[in-house]
Amino acid sequence: MRARFGFATAVAALMVLALGGCALLPGGKLNPLLGMTLYVNPDSEAQTAALGAAKAGASAEDTQILKRLAAQPAAIWLTPEKYSVATVQARVSTIVKKAAALHEVPSFVVYGVPNRDCNGYSAGGLSENDYRAWVSQIGQGFNGLPAVVILEPDALALAGQCGNTPTRVQELTGALDTLATTKALTYIDAGHSDWISPGTMASLLTQVGLAKAAGFATNVSNYVATGAEKNYADQISLLTGDAHYVVDTSRNGLGTTGDWCNPPGRALGDTPAVMLALGPMDANLWIKAPGESDGPCNGGPAAGQWWNSRALSLAANAGWQ
Secondary structure (H helix, E strand, C coil): CCECCHHHHHHHHHHHHCCCCCCCECCCECCCCCCCCECCCCCCHHHHHHHHHHHCCCCHHHHHHHHHHHCCCECEEECCCCCCCCCHHHHHHHHHHHHHHCCCECEEEECCCCCEHHHCCCCECCCHHHHHHHHHHHHHHCCCCCEEEEECCCHHHHHHHHCCHHHHHHHHHHHHHHHCCCCEEEEEECCCCCCCCHHHHHHHHHHHCHHHCCEEEECCCCCCCHHHHHHHHHHHHHHCCCCEEEEECCCCCCCCCCCCCCCCCCCCCCCCEECCCCCCEEEEEECCCCCECCCCCCCCCCCCCECHHHHHHHHHHCCCC
16 A cells, blocks of 8 residues: 555645644744655566565565555665666666656665765765765756655664764765755765763754754664654754654564664564654654565674564564565
8 A cells, every 4th residue: 555645645735824823843844755656666676576486486574565565665775886877867867757757756775975884784885076976966867856865774883883974974064965956865874872972962863964964863774663763863853943754664664673783582663654643753654664674683694684584473463464
């Protein structure tokens, strides 16, 4: 089932407008995602897994769970290893045009910053010059159509550890400046509540130019419960002029164990939904696809690879049947 919000959010908007202009959030901002229908990628790894399970004779229960996972709108990750400077524009263009034909809006993760992941499991990225060109190609690929963008998971939160904070801020500022010329709604990654203080993150986001973005994102690819993330994000919002935010709820149904890499016993979180209540939180999103590995740890394959048993375990622990 598609995550369709058009009718409900339109009603919500009319209701608050009827209250004499109370539709405006603190800082005079509306939720920019109101009324959007988030795009479900028909070429996702979850969809491939669901089709493969049926062909391989998997149980009806497992096949149905994988189909249900595939029906959730999840972000599409753009990495230079998969989509180069020469190919990323065409890939993005194809996706946004397909989504627009369905009156839907796709979500992307831009993940190619130099020295990405500080030589961790997701190490890689581009040179500074190639990164600028790559982001420019992504921006051109939007073709004037709407999209949601999560900008560079972990980049700011890792900057102090990597010892490259000024460079990282400069790189993200440039990327945000490019994306700000498009119709994309960009949320800058802000780590999560178990990692970095709200004050430190608010300062970093401000230096990057948060005012040019739709807001910031928390808990990307992590497991922290939504309540803790909302508390963390609300503090950042207060320190940044009531900035808006989204939370990755793809795998936080049972909260965190403190382990970020394929911790056992975790569960799917709330399915993607745009917030109808007034406040700085714009949406729950599935930014990390639940069945994708965090890296070669706790029995998992390489980072980003689909892991069927993991997907099924997360669903089972969330009570999916």
